[in-house]
Amino acid sequence: MALPSLTDQAERLVRLGVHDLAGIPAAGLHELAAAAPPDSLLVTPAPASGLAPLLRLGDKAGFVVEDMTDVDAFAPTVEVPPTPHVVVGLDRGDAFANRTPEESVPEIVAAGRSPLTLAEGLHWVLQDPGVLERNACFMTPGSRLRRSNGTYDARTPALWISNGTGRDGRERQHAPKLGWCWWGNRHTWLGIASCERRTHP
Template sequence: MPETPTTAVPALPSLAAQADRLVDLGVHRLAGVSAAELRSFAETAAQARTEPAGGGTLLAVHPDRVPASALAPLLRRDDKPGFVVVDMTDVDRFAPHSAALPDSPFYVLDGLDRGDDMANWSPEEALPALTAADRAPLVLTEGIHWVLQQPEVLDRNHCFMTIGSRLRKDNGALDARTPAIWISNGTGRDGRERRNAPKVGWCWWGNRHTWLGFASTTGRSHPAAPAS
């Protein structure tokens, strides 16, 4: 299967710096907690880590507290805010599916990978490969948190899907769409003014895209609970 060469992904800032970033963006208020609570969690999580994780550790707010629709506009690229595509009005119904999230307002993820080596794979092909490698696909809000903390992780021709989020329809079947984060070309309904802006959209479960990898993690954890 064709592969796109992997490019270097910058390491994440410290957990303390990530907490400050979320506070500056007002994410703590969206989550209904104080800035002190968020910073205290980041400090506790940092102290619980016995050694630095490769590439750093990502601080995330549970999607039940702050959904994707609230996080996406906080993204920035070329001074342009992020957005959700107009035909994804149900974005917040894409819930964790192939991912077990800690039962906590905040948690951390280790060993993040953008999945460049899986570019031009379909989600249907990528999920079992990630599972076999003991990796879990990111959910959409985690992907947005990653870009919020490290905007350079979203690079032209090296963007990613977040197939840990799926939408279950009223009849119980899974929707064929899978969420992804990439950079708008400013075409079609995006509008020219959004060219180069971060974009939350979707792709079909069985389709391949040369410029989309599959973001994943080696594990999620909360300082008071075992890793999942």
């Protein structure tokens, strides 16, 4: 699962209008690409609700599940540099499949890594759709929704491939899907994604 070159990443984001969604100049993305370390991922502050429909698997467009209308309120729980930024050392977290985010995140942090945010996961799939595979997709536990009382909502954002059942609709079968899973639940087909580090060159 190799990322496109940084130049190609910047060009793709601009071609899709992600810089407009993020409210940043196209030149800024190209400058960041020129200064970023190799094999890193460009990440913008574009909202998840705007990025999800840009995802593609074959001819299928991405979508947000119907019961996650508050998706843009899921914010990083980890320290993130000024955006746009770059992410180094991506890992889909296959080793944590069938583990809960609650169990896995402390181990990820103890290993010197950081749980991936939803924005980072979306940009990853946008640049490398092949990172989503049947029975091998991932959660992004670095983003959560904080309630008004200060506690976290138990939903954990996740990216996977729709089966076209239920409210997804048959027309969305095989489409990239932005949904959620419970913080304390296990799923054999969802890893717990992380990265080595983030930087703002």
